[in-house]
Amino acid sequence: xxxxxxxxxxxxxxxxxxxxxxxxxxxxxxxxxxxxxxxxxxxxxxxxxxxxxxxxxxxxxxxxxxxxxxxxxxxxxxxxxxxxxxxxxxxxxxxxxxxxxxxxxxxxxxxxxxxxxxxxxxxxxxxxxxxxxxxxxxxxxxxxxx
Numbered sequence: 001x002x003x004x005x006x007x008x009x010x011x012x013x014x015x016x017x018x019x020x021x022x023x024x025x026x027x028x029x030x031x032x033x034x035x036x037x038x039x040x041x042x043x044x045x046x047x048x049x050x051x052x053x054x055x056x057x058x059x060x061x062x063x064x065x066x067x068x069x070x071x072x073x074x075x076x077x078x079x080x081x082x083x084x085x086x087x088x089x090x091x092x093x094x095x096x097x098x099x100x101x102x103x104x105x106x107x108x109x110x111x112x113x114x115x116x117x118x119x120x121x122x123x124x125x126x127x128x129x130x131x132x133x134x135x136x137x138x139x140x141x142x143x144x145x146x
Contacts, residue, residue: 003075011036011072024057026064035069035102035114042097052092058118059087062129065102066114070133073107079136080112087129096121110135 006014012028015021015038030037040061048054063085070080099119106113111132118127 006072006076035104037101038065039097039099052094061098061100062116065100065116066131069102069104070112079138080133083134084132089127091126093120093126
């Protein structure tokens with residue numbers, strides 16, 4: 001039986017319920033048939049010594065973009081965890097926000113693989129990532145009232 005994908009409002013509600021996402025200021029901006037777009041505002045505490053966004057923050061948002069896409073794909077009912085993340089950085093991001101557009105390229109019985117384009121607020125491509133998630137056998141633990 002095919003699982004119904006989560007609508008944007010419900011996905012935002014689930015994402016905002018995760019303390020880590022809240023700490024980043026993460027917002028689910030848009031859903032797509034094959035993934036999601038999320039964004040985070042750049043804050044001073046996210047910068048490295050050069051004054052630009054720390055690469056770990058970019059990796060985190062790429063990871064979250066695929067994870068949220070997997071969550072949506074399974075209607076919020078299937079738990080998953082990252083098993084691999086590869087990121088290429090093309091340009092620094094210093095102001096505004098980071099926008100991450102994920103695309104699920106394969107969802108199997110045990111693994112899901114997605115790609116992410118990372119862009120700055122002006123739409124310039126700043127990085128590209130691939131992430132692999134293991135699909136866990138137990139249901140997702142994040143539950144909030146509908």
